[in-house]
Amino acid sequence: MTSAPGRSWDRGLVWVGIFGAVFAVGLPLANVLGYVSDYYLNLFGKYLALAILALGMDLIWGYTGILSLGQAIFFGIGAYSIGMHMMLESSGKGVYGEPVPDFMIWNQVYALPLFWKPYTSAVFAIGSSLLLPALLATVIGVLTFRRRLRGTYFAILTQAIAFAVWLMLNRNEMKLGGTNGLTDFKSVLGFSLSSQGTLRALYVVTAAVLVGSLLLARAIVRSKTGLVLEAIRDNERRLEFLGYDTAGFKIFVFAVSAALAGLSGLLYAPQVGIITPSQVGVLPSLEIVIWVAFGGRGTLWGALLGAISVNWLRSVLTATYPRLWPIILGGLFVAVILLFPAGLIGLAARCKKLLARRRHGVVAAAVVAPGVNHHTA
C-alpha cells in the first residue's frame, strides 16, 4: 500500500505540502477574508485534531495490525490535562465565583485536590497530555506484549481497560467532573477563548501540528522500523524466528500512537470547549477504528481522510437528516467495506487504475485493493 521505502525525496512530500498549504494557510486566510465562516473554521479545527488521533490509530492498527480499543483513553488524558489547566486558569470566573472549578462546589469539594495542583502550570499540563499517554501505553504494552498477549485478546483487554476508565471517569468522586466532564473554559494560555482570533490561532496550530504528525508518521513507516512493524502485522511468528524482539517494536509504536492521541486531545479540548467521559471509552475508541477503516487502513492519507470525512458527514447529516443519519452513516460503512475493502483510498486507487487502463487501453483484471485482503489482522 505504501510506496517502497526510499530515502530519497518523493512525490508524497509534495502532497503533504499541498495539504499543509490548503489547511494551515488557505482555510484560515479564507476565514479572514470572510469566505469561510468562523463556525466552519472551528469545526474543521475539531476535525483536524481528530485526524491526529486517527493517524495514531493507523500506526498501531493499520501498520502494525494491533487493534487497540484504548485509544480514546489516551485522547482523554490529553484533553483532560489541558482541560484541567484551562479550568484552573478560569477559576473564580464561574457561576459560584469560588476559587475551585464549579463542578467541585456541587460535589462539596471546596479545596483544590492535590492531583489538580500541578496543572496550574501550562508546561506541566501540556507535558502530561503528551507523556502520560505514552507512559501508560508503555506500561500496558510491557504488561501485555511481553506476555505475548496478542490479537483479539489485546483488543478485548484494552476494551476492558477503556470500559473501566470510562466507568470511573463518570463518577463524580473522581473529581474530574463526572458525566459532565470539564467545560466552561474561559481562556487558554492567557488568550480568551471568546475571541475569534484565539480560535483562529488554535486552528492554525492544529493544522500545523497535524502536518508535523503526518511527517513524523511518514518518517516512522518509511524507516526500517516501519518495515518491521508491517512484518509484525503480516507474520509476527516468522519475525520472531528471525530473532526480532517484536515486543519492543510493538511497545514503541503503541507509545507513539498514544502520544499522538494525547496530542489530539490537547488540541481538541480548547477548540470544542468541553471534554466529557463520553469521548473516553469503548464506543469512541471503536469509532476511531471506523474512521481509519473508512478512509483506508494502512495508509496515512486514509486515516486523515477517514477522520475528516466521517466527522464532517456526521455534522452534516445530523443537521439535514436528523432522523435518518445513523442509517445513512451505517449503510455507508457497510457499503464502503464490502465494495472497497481498502476504504476511500482504495476507492481512489481503483478509480485511478480504471482511468489508467482506459488511457493505455490495457485489458487487465482489476484487482481490488491489493494487499489488504491477504492478511488477517
Added chain:
Amino acid sequence: MHTLVAVLAAAWVLTGLGGRAAAGPGAFDLEAAASRLAAPATQKDVLGELAGSSDPAVERLLRALKDGALYAWKGRTVLLGDDGGLTDVAGRPVLDSQGQPAQLESGAEAVALDEAHFGLVRRTLERFEVFGRDPLKRQSAAFRLGTSGDPAAIPVLARALEGETNGDVRVALEDALAKLRLRSSDAADRLGAVKRLGWRASEAAVPQLQALLAGETDPAVRAAARTALQDIDRFVVQRNAIGYLFNGVSLGAVLLLMSLGLAVTFGLMGIINMAHGEMLMLGSYTAYVVQEIFAAWFPGYVDSYFVVALPLAFLVAGVVGLALEWGVIRFLYGRPLETLIVTWGVGMILQQGARLYFGDQTSVNSPTWLRGGAEVLTGLIFPWSRIFIVVLALAALGALWLLLYRSYAGLNVRAVMQNRAMAACLGVSTRRVDAVTFSLGTALAGVAGCALALIGTVDPEVGKTYIVDSFMVVVLGGVGKLVGTVVAAVCIGVSNKLIEPAIGGTAAAVYAKVAVLVIVIWFLQWRPTGLFAQRGRAATETA
C-alpha cells in the same frame, strides 16, 4: 333482626339498603353522635368515643366529615354523596316531604372539622383499613398501625385478629399487636411482645425494640430485648448472605444468557459481531410486538404472550442473523476487523430503524405469573422473573451443549471450526455450516433479549449496554469453550454481587464492576487465553 343490628355492626349497611328497616339502638346512637359531631363544642369528645370503632357506618361518617360532605339538614345530620344525593348516617337515602330524594339548598355549609382534630380523624380512618376487602391492603394497614405507636389501635387490631382468616394478614396483625404492646405498662405483656418479635426475627421492629431497651427498667424484659435484637441481627446477616448469593447467581445467569450466542459466533467462529447487541434488541422487540398483538387480538390470553414470544424471538433473530451472514459476513471470513466495522454499521442501522419504527417509547409488561416472587425467608424474596432467567439460561445451555457435542450437526460445526479445509475435503458443506452456526448464535441472542425484557428496558440502545460485558465473559472463559463461558459468567456474576455490598458507599455498583474488570484484566495477564484455553495452534492464532 334487631339483635343482629345491635351486635354486628357490619350488617348495618345491609339493613340500610333493605329500605325502611326499623332503626336499632346502635343506629340511634350514631345519629346522636353525628349531631354532636356537628357541634364544635362536643366534636372532640365524639371523635374520642369513635376512635376505637370498627363500624363501617362510622367510617363513612368520618370520611364525610373529613371531605367536607357532612351537612346539617332540617335538624338531621346527612351525608352528601358523589351523585349529589343525600343519605343519613346509616346509608339510607333521605327523602323530602313528597317522598322524593332530597336536595341540599344552595349555600348550605358543610360541618366544619376543626383543624386540631384533623390528625385524630385521619388516624381513626386508617384503622378501618384492617377490615378492608383486599388482604394486601389489610396487611399493610396492620403494619402501619403497628408502627404508629398508638395504643388506641390495640383493641382494633385485636378485633380484626378475631375475624381474620387469611394467614399472612394474621401474622401481620400479631406482629403489629406485639409492637404496640412493647409500650404496655404491664411488664409481662412487654416480655411476651419482645419474645414474639425476637422469635419472628422481625427486622421491622428493631427501632421499637431499641427504644424499649433505652427506657426499660425490668431486668427480665431488658435481657429478652437484648437477645431478641441479637437474634434479629444474626438472622438479617444470614438472610442477606443468601440474598447476595442469589443475586450473584441470577446476574451470572443474565451474563450467561447474553454471552451464549457470542460464545458461538465469536468463540467458535471467530467473528466479531458488533451487531450482537442489536440481535438481543430484536429479541426484546419481538416480545414487545407479540405482547401488543395479544393485547389487541387475544386480550383474554395476554398472560401467555411470553410463551409465544420466546420461540419467536429465537426465530426472528435467527433469520436476521442468517440474512446478515448471507448478505455481508460471508464475504468477510478471515477478516475479523472488517467484519467488526461492517457489523457496527449494521448495528447502527438496526438501532435507528427500531427507533424510527417503534419510537423510543415501548415497554414489556411481565406476565402475571412472572410478577412478584417467592418469599424464601421473612423479607427475602426471590423474584419469579429472576428464577425464570436462571432456569432459561440453564435450559439454553443444555440445548446448546446437546446440539454441539451430542448431535451430528454439532459434529459438523466443530469439524468446520477446527479445520475448515479438512472438513470440506470430507464433504461437509462449510458454507452451510457457517451460515447455520452464525444464525444459531444470533438466535440465542434473540432469546436472551426476550428474557431480559422482563427485568430491563426495551429500547433501541439496549444492545449497547450488554455487548461489552458479553465479550468479557467469552474472553475470560476462553474462546471456543462452552464450559469456560459458563464458569466465567457465574464467576463474574457472583463476585460482582459479593463485592458490591462489601464496598458500600454511594457508588457500590460501579466500584464493584470496576473491581471485577480489574480482576479480569489481571487474570488475563496471567492466563491470556482465558480460564479454559483451547489447546493447539488455534489458540494463539485466533485474531
Added chain:
Amino acid sequence: MSAWSRREFLKGSLVAGSGLAAGIGFPRILTAQGKEPIRVGILHSLSGTMAISEAPIKEVVLMAIGEINKAGGVLGRKVAPVIEDPASNWDLFAEKSKKLLLQDKVAAVFGCWTSVSRKSVLPVFEKNNGLLFYPVQYEGEECSKNVIYTGATINQQATPAIDYLMSPEGGGKQKFYLLGSDYVYPRTTNKILRLYLTKVKKVPESAIAEEYTPFHHQDYQTIVGKIKSFSAAGDAAVINTINGDSNVPFFKELANQGVTADKTPTMSFSFAEVELQTLDVKPLVGHLASWNYFMSLKTPENLKWVKAYKEWCKGHGIPDKQCVTDDPMMHAYIHVHLWAKAVQKAESTDVEKVLRALEGLEIPSPVGKYKVDEKNHHTWKPVYIGKIREDGQFDVVWKTKSWVRPAPWSEVTYPGRDCDWSNSGKGSFDVVGGKRMWLSDKS
C-alpha cells in the same frame, strides 16, 4: 505559519476581520430586516438515550410555533424553526448550539434537557449573547443572563415533596433514601435536600442514605435489597432522581422484591407522564411524583391544550398511546409563547430587548397563572404532588395554595444569595451587610 508569533497573527486577523465585517457583513444584515421569517432554534435530542424525553418537547415547540404563525406570526414575520439533533451527546450539544447561533443566527433557542447538556451549551450562549429557553426542572445554583429557566427550581419541586412526605398525609416519613443517576442534577439536588433535611427538618444524618448509579444502569438488585433493609420499619421513603431508562429496571425490581408504595413510597423528580408510558405501570401504581403540571389537571386551559395536542398527534403520525403531555412539555409550550409575547412587546428580536420585555411577563397557562420573575430569569408556577394511577396518569394528592416564587439559589445552602438581571443587575449576588456583592465582581 510558525514564523508568525501568535499575538501578531491575532492582531492581524482581528483588524482584517473587523474591516471585513464593515464591508461585507452589513449588507447581509440589512436584507435580513425585511419580511424574512424569524429563525428560532430547536435543540433537543431526537436520537440517543434522551430522545424518549426530548422528542415530544420538539413536537410541542413546533406546535406552539405553528399556533403563532397561524395567528400571523411575530412582528408581522413568520417564525421558522431550525431543528438540530444533538443525539444525546453533550459535546454535540456545544457544536450544535454554536451552529445555531453563529451559522443560522437564530433569535432564540428552545432546548436542552439534562443539566449536563445545559452546562455544555451555557458558555456558547454567554459568549455569543444568545437566548436559551430551558424547559426542565433543574438543580438551581445557576442564573445566566442568557437563559430563561422555565422548569422548576428546587423550592418549586423537591422541598415541597419532602414537606409532603413528612406530613401525616404523606405517611410521616422519617428516613430518606436518596437515589439518583450520577450527574449534576441529582448530586446538587441531594446536596440541598440533605441540608434541608438535617438543618430545617432536624432529621439525623443516620436517617439519610445516598447512592448514585451511572446512566443506563440496569441492575438494581443490590440497591433494592438495601432499600428494603433501610425501610424495614416502614418509616422511610425513596427520593428518586434516576434519569431515563434506568427507571424501568429499578421499579420492576422494587415491585418484584415486594417493596410497596404504601409502605415505602418512591418520590420521583425526573419522570413524568411521557416516561411513564414507556414503563410497565403496574409496579408503579401508588408511587409519587412532584411536578408543576400533570396531564390530569382539570383546568379549562389544560383541557384545551391536551385536546389541541391530541389533534397535533393525529396530524403527525404520533400514536395515541404515546400522545401524552407532561411538565417539561408544558413549560416548553408556554415558553415559546412567552418568547413571542416578549418579542411583540419589545418590537424587536434583539436579545437585550427581549430579556427586558420578559421581566415580569404574565401568560395564561395550563396550570393557571404563570409568569417570568421580574429579576431572576426563572418563572412562577404552582407545585403539585401526584400519585401514579393504573392508566399511567397522576392523581393530584397535594398542591400549593398559589404559585411559588422561584429561588435559583436555595435558602438552605446559600442564605441571602439571589439573582438580579433587571436594569442594573449583574446576576447572582450575596447580601453582605445589607449591600449587594455581585458574584461576578468577586474574581
